Amino acid sequence: MSTIYDGIILGAGHNGMILQAYLGKIGMKVLAIERKAVTGGGLSTLEDPRHPGFLHNTHAFFQRAITAMPWYADLELDRHGARYIEPELNVALLTRDGGLLGWWTDIDRTAQSFEQFSRKDAETLRRWHHEFVPIVRDILAPEAKAPPLPPDERRRLLERSSAGRRLLEVSALSPLEFVQQEFEHPTVRAGLLFFNGLREVDLRVRGFGHHIAALLASPAKAQMSRGGTAALAHALEAAVRESGGEFRTSTELKRIVVEGGRAVGVETAEGAFIRAKHLVVSSLNPHQTFLDLLDDALVPTDIRDRVKGFQYNLLAPLFALHLNLSEPPRYTASASYPALNQAFMVIMGLDHSDQFGDIVRHHENGTIPGTVMWGACPTLFDPSQAPTGQHTGFMWEKLPYRLKGKDWSDVREEHGRAMLALWRKHAPNLTDAVLDSFTRTPTDTERSLPNMREGDLLVGAFTNGQIGFHRPFPGAGSYRTHIPSLYLCGSSSHPGGNITGLPGYNAAQVILADVGIITDWFPPLISDHLAAIS
Numbered sequence: 121m122s123t124i125y126d127g128i129i130l131g132a133g134h135n136g137m138i139l140q141a142y143l144g145k146i147g148m149k150v151l152a153i154e155r156k157a158v159t160g161g162g163l164s165t166l167e168d169p170r171h172p173g174f175l176h177n178t179h180a181f182f183q184r185a186i187t188a189m190p191w192y193a194d195l196e197l198d199r200h201g202a203r204y205i206e207p208e209l210n211v212a213l214l215t216r217d218g219g220l221l222g223w224w225t226d227i228d229r230t231a232q233s234f235e236q237f238s239r240k241d242a243e244t245l246r247r248w249h250h251e252f253v254p255i256v257r258d259i260l261a262p263e264a265k266a267p268p269l270p271p272d273e274r275r276r277l278l279e280r281s282s283a284g285r286r287l288l289e290v291s292a293l294s295p296l297e298f299v300q301q302e303f304e305h306p307t308v309r310a311g312l313l314f315f316n317g318l319r320e321v322d323l324r325v326r327g328f329g330h331h332i333a334a335l336l337a338s339p340a341k342a343q344m345s346r347g348g349t350a351a352l353a354h355a356l357e358a359a360v361r362e363s364g365g366e367f368r369t370s371t372e373l374k375r376i377v378v379e380g381g382r383a384v385g386v387e388t389a390e391g392a393f394i395r396a397k398h399l400v401v402s403s404l405n406p407h408q409t410f411l412d413l414l415d416d417a418l419v420p421t422d423i424r425d426r427v428k429g430f431q432y433n434l435l436a437p438l439f440a441l442h443l444n445l446s447e448p449p450r451y452t453a454s455a456s457y458p459a460l461n462q463a464f465m466v467i468m469g470l471d472h473s474d475q476f477g478d479i480v481r482h483h484e485n486g487t488i489p490g491t492v493m494w495g496a497c498p499t500l501f502d503p504s505q506a507p508t509g510q511h512t513g514f515m516w517e518k519l520p521y522r523l524k525g526k527d528w529s530d531v532r533e534e535h536g537r538a539m540l541a542l543w544r545k546h547a548p549n550l551t552d553a554v555l556d557s558f559t560r561t562p563t564d565t566e567r568s569l570p571n572m573r574e575g576d577l578l579v580g581a582f583t584n585g586q587i588g589f590h591r592p593f594p595g596a597g598s599y600r601t602h603i604p605s606l607y608l609c610g611s612s613s614h615p616g617g618n619i620t621g622l623p624g625y626n627a628a629q630v631i632l633a634d635v636g637i638i639t640d641w642f643p644p645l646i647s648d649h650l651a652a653i654s
């Protein structure tokens with residue numbers, strides 16, 4: 121007889137696996153169904169088939185503060201083999217004229233770097249850092265780790281404290297207005313807007329003015345997973361298996377089965393019916409969950425319209441250039457800034473905040489802007505990712521998913537060469553050090569992970585109508601759907617994409633509450649927490 125599971129999760133990316141492990145901890149037997157041959161989704165490390173030993177992280181390489189995430193400790197991922205590295209010169213922006221703007225794990229060193237561009241900007245940085253540390257600690261970080269509140273209730277609670285009122289005031293600006301109002305130097309402005317862009321928030325949209333202040337104050341710095349990003353997937357998979365969870369990989373889904381108004385299982389493309397006693401949870405995007413996998417009759421017209429209106433990020437798609445190297449990039453600017461030899465994320469091609477307008481226009485037109493790129497040499501910090509003495513490197517660039525009049529396959533090699541040419545300008549040794557290379561385009565992303573529709577690696581735009589309580593859309597923002605026992609847990613839900621694990625963690629809080637299980641794993645209700653801030 122086939123197993124009847126307590127729950128089934130659609131997609132075994134990190135959000136799905138985090139939820140699966142929590143459900144396993146309360147004794148539920150949960151199966152994850154995954155279309156790829158391996159688990160992990162965006163936690164992907166591939167070995168170069170032409171050159172064994174060279175490992176390439178094709179998706180999520182820079183992971184913010186993973187070791188400080190509550191699920192990292194709860195699921196004992198250290199014990200399951202995860203290891204993280206957090207380089208001190210966390211980000212280095214190299215300017216065309218050989219300058220370096222650096223973000224260090226230590227705010228004082230970051231301020232010293234800002235000072236080389238503008239003393240006033242360095243003071244402004246310190247001021248915002250000081251003011252926003254408690255706002256991030258007491259409001260923004262707890263909000264990300266909790267099911268979101270309805271906007272009116274959130275506002276009412278925030279208005280009760282001075283920190284909350286300040287947050288609302290700063291949020292009313294757009295990121296661009298914030299930067300233009302507060303900072304003066306074009307390179308400093310460009311660097312700050314770049315970080316805002318990594319979160320894909322449209323820098324012109326009001327309601328997100330607090331983002332950059334929060335980034336300045338956040339203790340969450342970029343980390344990398346030893347052994348490659350897939351090592352986190354392996355640790356999560358081990359935690360799931362230890363809790364009794366199972367995986368069915370290389371399995372395509374046909375539909376979510378609903379009986380008596382409840383989600384009771386799934387049918388696979390091969391025609392197998394797998395039953396779930398209590399719940400089905402989708403980590404996929406709203407188009408897949410509501411339009412592809414549910415029969416039309418099960419989705420009321422108003423919900424269907426909201427799903428159809430769900431927007432993906434125009435600016436999120438990435439083009440990647442990956443290199444096998446005989447030695448690490450040696451940047452000319454390291455003569456003046458020796459620490460650059462140990463910089464983690466390196467940004468090139470960005471000098472002025474005006475470039476952002478140009479990048480947006482190119483995305484809207486389906487054309488290729490002047491290259492602004494960022495990446496790393498992972499083997500500087502983790503030699504296990506290449507054969508002894510050799511290295512890997514990669515650069516990413518935001519480029520349109522759809523090219524006007526062209527196909528990505530026609531231009532990928534040429535564009536990879538253009539990126540390498542820019543990299544060589546800053547690191548001339550790359551002329552001889554490249555042993556092999558390959559590129560990945562925005563369409564490759566969607567082909568590999570179809571939940572990243574249109575190459576949107578954050579699985580849904582951050583716009584005012586699609587955040588917090590309304591992510592992915594009004595009526596499904598609490599990880600619950602209109603069908604009892606059908607839940608959501610992926611990046612289309614609050615707080616959104618990237619490797620945070622928080623959509624999965626928050627969905628676990630909602631589901632445990634719905635099945636009536638009380639644990640001390642999760643923080644107090646966010647409404648109580650906000651109400652207690654004086």
Ligand SMILES: Cc1cc2nc3c(=O)[nH]c(=O)nc-3n(C[C@H](O)[C@H](O)[C@H](O)COP(=O)(O)OP(=O)(O)OC[C@H]3O[C@@H](n4cnc5c(N)ncnc54)[C@H](O)[C@@H]3O)c2cc1C
Nearest residue numbers: 131133134135155161162179180181182577611617618619
């Ligand atoms: C090029 C690139 C670079 C990135 N860089 C970073 C970075 O540096 N830092 C960072 O934090 N994030 C980065 N990201 C984003 C990050 O990878 C995603 O936001 C994250 O993986 C989303 O996690 P998830 O668990 O919600 O979804 P996913 O990781 O996408 O997992 C979803 C899973 O569902 C599976 N699936 C999809 N459709 C089906 C189906 N029909 N049936 C069954 N299974 C299905 C997928 O195969 C996948 O395993 C990057 C992404 C890309 C593409």
